[in-house]
Amino acid sequence: MSDAPATAAPTTAAYSPQQLVNLYRMMQLIRRFEITCNELYMQGKIPSTLHLCTGQEAVPTGVSFHLRASDYVFGTHRPHGHALAKGVRAEHILAELYGKATGSCKGKGGSMHVGDMAVSMPPAIAIVGGNVPLAAGTALAQKMRRLDDVTVCYFGEGAANEGAWHEAVNAAALWSLPVIFVCENNLYAASTPFETAFRVRHVADRADAYGMPSEIVDGNAVLDVVAAAGRAVARARAGEGPTMLECLTYRQAGHSRSDPRTYRTKEEEAEWAERDPIARFTALLLADGRVTQGDIDAASAAVEDEIAAAIAFAESSPEPDPADALTDVFKD
């Protein structure tokens, strides 16, 4: 069943100051990483195209709060936040975006396919909905191998109209697989508004059609995401099966590279800017008092260092040898 987002103001009480600062730090890292990518893209240092997740930082941050290195995460065409939150190092992602040999996929993947098997993140899948069957597959393996690891599958609301999504979500429910389906509902699929693609009001409404529990979450309230993801991950680890989380959020940037965003209103953008997940969380922390402005500034400074280091790493890294284009197709 799916209800409206919990409106009760999220409480910080359940978390240590360090945990709270870490949540801030990760959201800030994702935000600054994306903004930096955009600048570098504009400078022509990153080829082709980019799908940025600014405004959506709270979702992967809150979900990954509960994940281990051995848990699988499948990202989408908009995967930088999924990867950073899962623990892929900023320098390895940025090097991948630059197409450098030191990238997390040796430059073969690129922005839409960042991942790092060192932290159990396969290449992000840029076929909308295409990652869902794969995620059901890793979850099936986790179940058959009697592990208590879980799989997280991110998808945008637009993916819920793909056939592969339907087939795999049904199988996950049917077999009680340890997978959490995390919908980042940012109201648009490229230029297409939610209502242009759905007659129902919520993606979570569809979970019922598979007999799968679901929750609708304020995706811009990181502690709400932490709480909901905590319930879902616990269910999965306990062998109680999958959960669908619909996180309501908003993409502050364009869909990809220089998207003029003329398909939505400035008013709507302004409204959502009000609900910026980082600003909201910062205000909450300062009101709460256990975390000080000093802690936040320190975390922000650390993020700047990490970003600067990532740029230095990416720019100083070697390009792949053209001959490598022919390797890594088959494993012998």
Added chain:
Amino acid sequence: MSDAPATAAPTTAAYSPQQLVNLYRMMQLIRRFEITCNELYMQGKIPSTLHLCTGQEAVPTGVSFHLRASDYVFGTHRPHGHALAKGVRAEHILAELYGKATGSCKGKGGSMHVGDMAVSMPPAIAIVGGNVPLAAGTALAQKMRRLDDVTVCYFGEGAANEGAWHEAVNAAALWSLPVIFVCENNLYAASTPFETAFRVRHVADRADAYGMPSEIVDGNAVLDVVAAAGRAVARARAGEGPTMLECLTYRQAGHSRSDPRTYRTKEEEAEWAERDPIARFTALLLADGRVTQGDIDAASAAVEDEIAAAIAFAESSPEPDPADALTDVFKD
């Protein structure tokens, strides 16, 4: 929303004796056609394989009660009943099964692809779920052309787990297309029981996920099907959009050709034999009194003549010229 089948005993009052006899006659025609096909198959006169719909006659009979020649119908791999009810002539279907040049598809289609464009039935689609996008397409054409024709799309419950089904059902709901999705839920997909493929109890439960109205119907009570289909067809003709009808029924024969049916119990088969749609309807008619045993016998006799004529036609028809294998690929 979907509720349990209306238990109220269906009433004949709304229909003329002629209409009632016609319903009987069509169910009897389908029954006798299928039984005859099986005999001819056993005699080696029909090549390859057969999917018979004995026990399910009430569904297409009740649905087609409301259809015109210009309404489209898409059948499944089990299409003989869909075709007969839509008005494809028994002789043209049987000739098609024999692979004769006089078949409704010139022998190019065969049992799994019977159809006849003369009555707006494209070849049945043997890719499970594959007919659903096509049906949304003909319905879209009907809507764009401002016709008040409708499209009927039959599918077995097993098809509801196909991605194409999901994508097309969503589109039909989204665009309010004049299509009726008729699920023949006969509890099994080949050897696979419903519960092995679904966690939900009803296919109709899924209609909610698309914002589409649905009804669960006793698929072995022809007047229940007539009534539910009447509501759905009326909505579609009035431009009010699609409906999903889940007709609960049972396949009395095996899945295909000589299926030993060892995946289900004799008890279950016996229970459903009790609910045989033709026997039930006959009893209802005789109890009701407006239709006499004589009327029924006359209709049955007419059916036997039609079957005999169909066999004579099929057997006396010429085989296709081998050279025709190369024609009908492209239209110039």
Added chain:
Amino acid sequence: MAQMTIAQALREAIREEMLRDERVFCIGEDIGVKGGFGGAFTVTLGLSDEFGHERILDTPISEAMIAGVAAGAALAGMRPIADVQYGDFLFNMMDQLANQAAKLRYMSGGTLAVPMVMRAPVGATARGSQHAQSLEAFFTHVPGLKVVCPSTAYDAKGLLKSAVRDDNPVIFFEHKLLYGSKGARQEKGAVSAVSEVPDEEYLVPIGQGAVRREGRDVTIVANLLMVYKAMNAAETLAQEGIEVEVIDPRTLVPLDKPLILDSVRKTGRMVIVEEDNLTNGWGAEVAALVADEAFEWLDGPIKRVAAPDVPPPFAPPLERAYVPTEAQIIAAVKSTL
């Protein structure tokens, strides 16, 4: 006469056909949204203002539905132009194209027709493995489908109009680097395919190739972006006295076999250039055709220049090693002499 990019030429073709025939409509993702992109490469930009959102129909992200709805609407009397944002996503609709649209007429004994166009952008543009493939050969192998691949604005307009009027399913491939898309949708490394487009209506018939350059020594058959690389290679080779004939098949199914065979019978040497992966690319079929029907005229081995058998890589240095180059074409031509 107007100078047009391929994106403009395709838009004009769609406009004219929609004005000419009310049965024609467009269906796809992000093709008509107000304030949107006009599809992934601006081809339908502005058309929803002119024709409305029923005839420029935006869909959910449901490729199998798009293809199936187009096929169903086509058999019911409409003439859909369907749009997929990247050719790679044709795999999501493969059943509807290869099992349904392509086979429906045949299964019906020729009693129905499926006049639909499926437009698909192909080509590697540093987007990585899932937004870069050239997929022609997956469809030349499907009986019942026609396959078109224009390389100039003139051909793009004339062939799209012919495809819309064709009574059969047509897979219409467009190369991302040839669109000449402007603004937000401009592509790095794009090649100008701008050409003169007559003001008066014209059609380019499906099934006719074009000789882009005459030559007596070696025949090159190349499509889409590779036509331009082949022309450059031919130019370079001419300076060395090697006269290459460059043929742009323009459509792969039906293939203009006489044009190709006659050229090889003249030159006795053949090189095929495609961005598609080598093994079982459409070039293999052209090679097999020539090795059968023009064998006696062949004076040297048939060479193919194609992408290697790897997925398209992302990093530019790797992608440059993936996409066939002029140097490879020149070397291949010489190896046939």
Added chain:
Amino acid sequence: MAQMTIAQALREAIREEMLRDERVFCIGEDIGVKGGFGGAFTVTLGLSDEFGHERILDTPISEAMIAGVAAGAALAGMRPIADVQYGDFLFNMMDQLANQAAKLRYMSGGTLAVPMVMRAPVGATARGSQHAQSLEAFFTHVPGLKVVCPSTAYDAKGLLKSAVRDDNPVIFFEHKLLYGSKGARQEKGAVSAVSEVPDEEYLVPIGQGAVRREGRDVTIVANLLMVYKAMNAAETLAQEGIEVEVIDPRTLVPLDKPLILDSVRKTGRMVIVEEDNLTNGWGAEVAALVADEAFEWLDGPIKRVAAPDVPPPFAPPLERAYVPTEAQIIAAVKSTL
């Protein structure tokens, strides 16, 4: 030594691999249901009694899910053997096979592997257009996939075991008329592919073809059912003094190029026989290979015998006109002389 049909040999291969390696499991429709069929052609019959329903996993009718779940489970340490009831349904899972399973390792920079087997029955058996195609060429054209097509019980067992142990996605084609399925699943027009299967374990390496008959005059390359038709044709031709060498590639990717090229260098003449549709069938690739690398040794045109470019028809007389015949093979061989 035991005499086995291909269905039995495949079942034995699965049994042995499942006993040997607990990571191996089967996934598909109707493969393990109690009292059911053991898949469309009885290959997994009885295995769920022995291994249980978790390791012989029955699925909903969801091909994209089956392929994607197999790929996902494979990259997470399992070794799935996936099953599709008819090869034609591979189109429903094309994205998961061609965009995901085939590309995942490459996109990851070689940091993961996808050891899965996708089993698929092919061949025309009077079931009509959607249950009859031969689909090899759709997959030989996908970099990252291996393609296997055994024609004997011995090869079927040895190759399936090798496929299960291979660290890459393998598409494993089986011909409906060669299974030798019994009882309810017996096929009209079946050809016996029964062969001696050793009691002790053995593997047949992926990538090695087999010479089925030696000959000096003409080389025939044929796979699956066509191997038998080619052998019969060779027998007939021998009576006319024409000595044909028949090569069964057994795997199409990787292809045993040396075996084929050496044979053509010996005979100077080549005929390719496939049930796949002619245009861009796998035979086109073999022809292109030979026209390039063995050109100097060729003494005549390369001929292909394949299904015509039409969907598979239903009626037996039409189907007989569709499936390549011994007479066509004999004529093709003579036309190369």
